[in-house]
Amino acid sequence: MSGFDTDTPEGADPERKIVSHNDEGYSGLRPLERLTSDSRLDRIHGETLAKTELQYYSAFTREFCRSDYNFCAAKMTLARGGKLLALDAEFRVAEAFFKKALAWANQLHGRNAAISSESVTLEIKHPLSGRLVRLLTMYDALFVKTMEALFTRSVMPHQRKLALDSAEARIKQIPFLCIPDNDRYAPEGLLLPTPDNAH
Template sequence: MSVTDMEVPEEKSKRTAPLTSDNARESGLRPLQRLTGDSRLARINGDTLAQTELPYHSRFAREFLRGDFNFAAAKMTVARGGKLLAIESEFRTAEAWFKKAMVWADALPKRQTVVYPEMVTLQIKHAMSGRLVRLLTIYDQLFLKTMGALLARAVSAESRQRALEAGEARISKIGYLCIPDNDCFAPEGVLLSGPSDHTEH
């Protein structure tokens, strides 16, 4: 991957509150007790009624799951028209980026290290929710693979951080597009106005 492939997109969603070290377990992350937006998602009758157990290792995955996943999943379920097109387009962009990133990460020499995951149960009520889970899973794999490469001195801390931040931005952009209402998008999937008035988490 080139340096430009690692660049962060211009628009990024607001991050959730930083993780503290209180009650940290072996993974270094606090287990998730509650996900923001779970009551909103519970009220929606989705296309599918499935749930999955997701292991996660990274702080970004934890913060996104805690603060953004259920909200985004609920919004995806009711997205229509231009908003649906915009979200689907951003998924394709993110999936293509992660495909290249994983080819890059797989080629790096690595040292084996044991990192214990935390687990969270997620409700999947729409196909795009499943796609979001897959992206978070791939991001976590990128996090672990580049950690092993860093230990093997096959990648610099700066290059690893740049790759992780670019991946984080790709996932955050999807959450960002979920915030505005359907009528904030043109039929062709262009966001007409910013989400500043629709930040209801």
């Protein structure tokens, strides 16, 4: 068992494919040439017009940036009312999780790993997009810290896998909440049942 709460969030798919994080040495990740949902995000005029260069080490962060980041950024820019409250609440839970996870990882004795990073430029058109970038940065810090701890055997592979799986599940909740439209959320932030499922 790892030294912090690794509960899988409600609604996460326990059977989802898990990316292996056991590679040592350089990352082996290719730079991202293009992100999905580029055109969707380009059409939106957000509250902020900032860009950030994200340095990443993990396959999970790479794939999330390619497949989910622009979708989430576009949806968060258009979110209103209860949907904003639901997203804010999920971010608070995820941020608390990563704070505990990194506190645990920082106590592990590790040895520097020679891992090369890649980078991708991300657009931030809403404050929630900035919080999502921060979560991805925290995930990668956990990825690197636990890899370094593997080299000194201060963490076991199954402990590292549990920590990373839990961290991935927390971040994957964000696109899950972004999918429904604004009118699918009650004013207090609860997701309403679909009309087909209402009895």
